[in-house]
Amino acid sequence: MPKSPQDLTQSLLTAARKAGADSADAIAVAGTALSIDVRAGQLEQAERAEGSDIGLRVFVGQRSAIVSASDTSDSTIEAMATRAVAMAKEAPEDPYAGIAAPGQLAQNWDIDALELSDPAPEPAPGTLEDDARRAEAAALAKAGITQVQSASAAYSARQVWMAATNGFEGGYARTSRSTSCVAIAGTGLGMERDYDGDSRTFQDELRTPEEIGQSAADRALARLNPTKPKTGAYPVLFDERIAASLIGHLMAAVNGAAVARGASWLREAMGEQILPETLSLLEDPFRPRAAASRPFDAEGLPTQRRAVIDKGVLTGWTLDLANARKLGLAPTGNAARSAGLGPSPTTWNLELTQGDQSRDDLIKAMGTGLLVTSMIGATINPNTGDYSRGAAGLWVENGEVKGPVSGVTIAGNLRDMLRSMIPANDARPWLSRVVPSLLVEGLTLAGE
Numbered sequence: 001m002p003k004s005p006q007d008l009t010q011s012l013l014t015a016a017r018k019a020g021a022d023s024a025d026a027i028a029v030a031g032t033a034l035s036i037d038v039r040a041g042q043l044e045q046a047e048r049a050e051g052s053d054i055g056l057r058v059f060v061g062q063r064s065a066i067v068s069a070s071d072t073s074d075s076t077i078e079a080m081a082t083r084a085v086a087m088a089k090e091a092p093e094d095p096y097a098g099i100a101a102p103g104q105l106a107q108n109w110d111i112d113a114l115e116l117s118d119p120a121p122e123p124a125p126g127t128l129e130d131d132a133r134r135a136e137a138a139a140l141a142k143a144g145i146t147q148v149q150s151a152s153a154a155y156s157a158r159q160v161w162m163a164a165t166n167g168f169e170g171g172y173a174r175t176s177r178s179t180s181c182v183a184i185a186g187t188g189l190g191m192e193r194d195y196d197g198d199s200r201t202f203q204d205e206l207r208t209p210e211e212i213g214q215s216a217a218d219r220a221l222a223r224l225n226p227t228k229p230k231t232g233a234y235p236v237l238f239d240e241r242i243a244a245s246l247i248g249h250l251m252a253a254v255n256g257a258a259v260a261r262g263a264s265w266l267r268e269a270m271g272e273q274i275l276p277e278t279l280s281l282l283e284d285p286f287r288p289r290a291a292a293s294r295p296f297d298a299e300g301l302p303t304q305r306r307a308v309i310d311k312g313v314l315t316g317w318t319l320d321l322a323n324a325r326k327l328g329l330a331p332t333g334n335a336a337r338s339a340g341l342g343p344s345p346t347t348w349n350l351e352l353t354q355g356d357q358s359r360d361d362l363i364k365a366m367g368t369g370l371l372v373t374s375m376i377g378a379t380i381n382p383n384t385g386d387y388s389r390g391a392a393g394l395w396v397e398n399g400e401v402k403g404p405v406s407g408v409t410i411a412g413n414l415r416d417m418l419r420s421m422i423p424a425n426d427a428r429p430w431l432s433r434v435v436p437s438l439l440v441e442g443l444t445l446a447g448e
Contacts, residue, residue, distance in 0.1 A: 005030050005052070005161035005171060008072055012056045013165055015081035021058035021088070023099050023165045027298070027339055028054045028072075031158025036125060038132035038151045046125060055339030058084040062093040068340035096325040099299065104331070105168045106302035109295030115288040117157070117173040118202045128153035131209045135181040138213030142183075144224070145217045149182040149193060153209075168300030176291070177203040181213045185220040192226070192404075194219035194374070200430065201289040219373070222394070226406040228447040229395055235369035236410060236443045237362055239393070240426050242375050244435040247281065247352060249380055249387070249414055250274070254308065254316075256323035256334075256345045258382065265385035265414065266314065273312045275418055278353065281309035285333075285348035292348040292432040298337040303348060306332065318345045351434040355423035359437045362424050364399035366439055370408065371396055385414035409446040417443070 003011065005028035012026035030052040037045040055068040058081070065087035067080045136151035154177070161171030180197030196215040198207040238246060252258060253266040266274070275281070285303035287293050296302055299321050307315055317327065320335035320343045335343035363371060376390035392406035417440045424437040 002052075003072060005159050006163075006169070008052070008054050008077075009161050009163035009169070011074070011077050012054060012081065013163055015078050016056060016058050016084065017165070018078075019058075019081040019085040020060070021081070021085050021165075022060055024056060024058045025099050025162065025164035025168075025299070026054070026056050027160070027162045027337060028052065029158055029160050029339060031156060032122070033154070033156040034122070034125065034128065035152060035154040036128040036132050038129065038136050039148070041133065041136070043129060046129075048125075053339035054080075055337070056080055056084055057342055058088050059098060060085060060088040062095060062097050063088045063091040064094065064097050064342075065091055066340070066342050094322075096322045098321070099164050099166050100168070100301055100321060102166050105166065105300045106170065106296035106333075109170070109302070111172050111295060113288065114172075114286065114293045114295065116175075116201065116293060118175040118177070120203050122157065123155050123177070123203065128155065131179050134209035135179055135213035135216075138210040139181050139183040139217040142214065142217035142221065144185050144221050145183050146187055146191070147184045148213075149184055151181045151213070153179045155203075162298060162300065164300055166300070170296055170300065172294065175201060177206055179206060179209050179212050181216040183213070183216040183220040185217070186224050190225065192220055192223035194223055199291070201291065205289075205430070223392065223404045223406070226392065226404040227395070228407050229370065229405050229445055231447050232445060233442050234445050235366040235439060235441045236445070237359070237366055237369065237371045237396075238438045238440065239371060239373045240359070240424070240428070240435070240437045242372060243438040244431075244433040245375065246414075246417065246421070246438060247350060247433060247435050250281075250418060251308070251318065251347050251350070253382070253385070253414070254314065254318055256317040256319040256327065259317050260323045260326040263382045265381070265383055269314050270316070272314055273419070274314045274415075275309050275312045276421060277312040279309065279421065279423065280307050280311055280353050282307050282351045283348055284351065287349050289430070290349045290432055294348065297333045297335040298343045299331075299335040301331055301333040301335065303333040308347075308350070318347055320345045349432045349434075352423065352427070352436065354425045354427055354436045357422075357424055359424045359426050362422065362437065362439045363396055363401065366396060367399060368397045370394075370405065370410075370445060371401065372410070380414070387412050387414050387417065405447070407447070411444040411446065412440070412442075
C-alpha cells in the first residue's frame with residue numbers, strides 16, 4: 001500500500017537524521033489532476049495525472065541543501081537524505097538559515113473551518129467534457145464569434161503534509177474546479193479574442209458554462225475594430241479583471257526577500273503613506289473556501305490576519321524566517337515552498353478597501369481616458385517603481401465609452417499611481433485577491 005503524505009514526511013525526517021543532519025524539514029504532496037479541452041465541438045485533449053512529490057531540506061550547522069523526487073520508495077528516500085547531507089556539507093554557511101524554534105510553531109488550528117476541500121466526489125470526465133462543450137456552444141451562439149480558441153474544464157485534488165525535526169507536523173487537503181473559454185471574433189487581420197473563466201474550491205459555486213462562454217464572446221466582440229488614442233496624459237481605469245496586477249506590484253515591493261536584497265522601490269517606506277488614507281490592504285489566510293487560505297505556513301509558523309496597509313500607511317513586510325532574520329524582524333507566517341524549492345515569502349488572501357461608486361460611476365467621472373481590460377508584458381523597475389505596460393481596452397470620452405482601442409503603452413510611477421487610486425465597488429469576494437476596478441489619474445498613454 002502506498003505511504004500517505006504524512007508517513008512520507010516522517011520517513012524523510014528519519015532518513016535525514018540517520019544520514020547525519022542536525023535538523024531537517026520535509027514536505028509531501030499527493031494529488032490528482034483532470035483536464036478536458038474541447039474544440040469545434042470535438043474532444044481535443046483529455047489529461048489525467050496522479051502522483052506524489054516529496055522534498056527534503058537538511059541542515060548541517062549553518063549549511064543546508066534541498067533535494068526532491070517523485071519516486072517515494074524507501075530506497076529513494078534513503079538516497080535523497082544521504083545526498084542532501086553530502087551536499088549541505090559542501091554548501092556555504094548561511095547565518096540566517098535554520099528551521100523555526102519550537103516556541104514559534106503553530107498550534108491548535110481548525111483546518112475544517114477553512115473548508116479547503118470539497119467533499120463532493122470527483123467529477124467524471126464526461127461531466128467536465130460537457131461543461132467545456134456548453135461553454136464553447138454558448139460562445140459560438142453569439143453573432144460575430146468566428147471560432148472558440150479553447151474551451152476547458154478541470155478538476156484537481158491534492159493532499160499536502162509538512163513535518164520538521166522541531167516537532168512540527170501538519171497538513172491539509174485542497175480541491176479546485178474550473179471552467180474557461182477563449183472566444184475569437186472577426187476574421188483575418190481583424191480578429192480579436194478575449195476570455196472568461198471561473199475557479200472555485202467547491203464545485204457547486206462555479207458559474208455556469210453558458211455564462212462563461214457568453215461573457216467570453218461579449219468581451220471578444222467588444223474589442224473588434226480597435227483604434228489608437230492620441231498620445232497624452234489621461235486618467236486610466238483598470239478593470240476589475242486586471243486591477244489586482246497593481247496590488248501585485250505593490251506586494252512584490254514589500255516582499256521581504258526583495259527588501260533584504262535592497263531591490264525594492266519601497267525598501268525605505270515602512271510607516272509611510274503608500275495609498276490614500278481611505279484605503280487599507282488586509283491579508284486574511286482564514287477565509288473559508290479561498291484559494292490562498294491556510295492555518296500555518298511552509299515553516300510551521302502560524303499564519304495571521306494583518307493589515308499590510310492600514311489607512312494608507314505601510315505597516316510591514318511579507319516575511320519568512322530567513323528574511324526576517326536578515327532584517328532583524330519577526331516573521332509574519334508567510335513562507336511558501338514546493339517539493340523542490342526552499343521557503344520564500346509569499347502573500348495569502350488579500351482584500352483592498354472598496355469604494356462607494358460602481359465602475360460605471362467612475363467611467364462617467366473620468367471624462368476622457370482609457371478603460372483597460374487587457375494588458376501585455378510588463379516593464380517594472382524594482383528600484384524606482386517606474387511602470388510601463390502594453391494595454392488594450394475601451395476609449396472613454398466625456399464619460400461615455402466610444403469604442404475599443406489597442407496597441408497602447410501605459411507609463412507612470414507606481415508610487416504616484418498607488419497614492420492616487422480611486423476604487424470602485426465591483427470586486428469579486430471569492431477570489432484570493434479581492435480588488436475592485438481602480439481609477440488612476442494622469443498616466444501617460446503612448447498611442448498615435
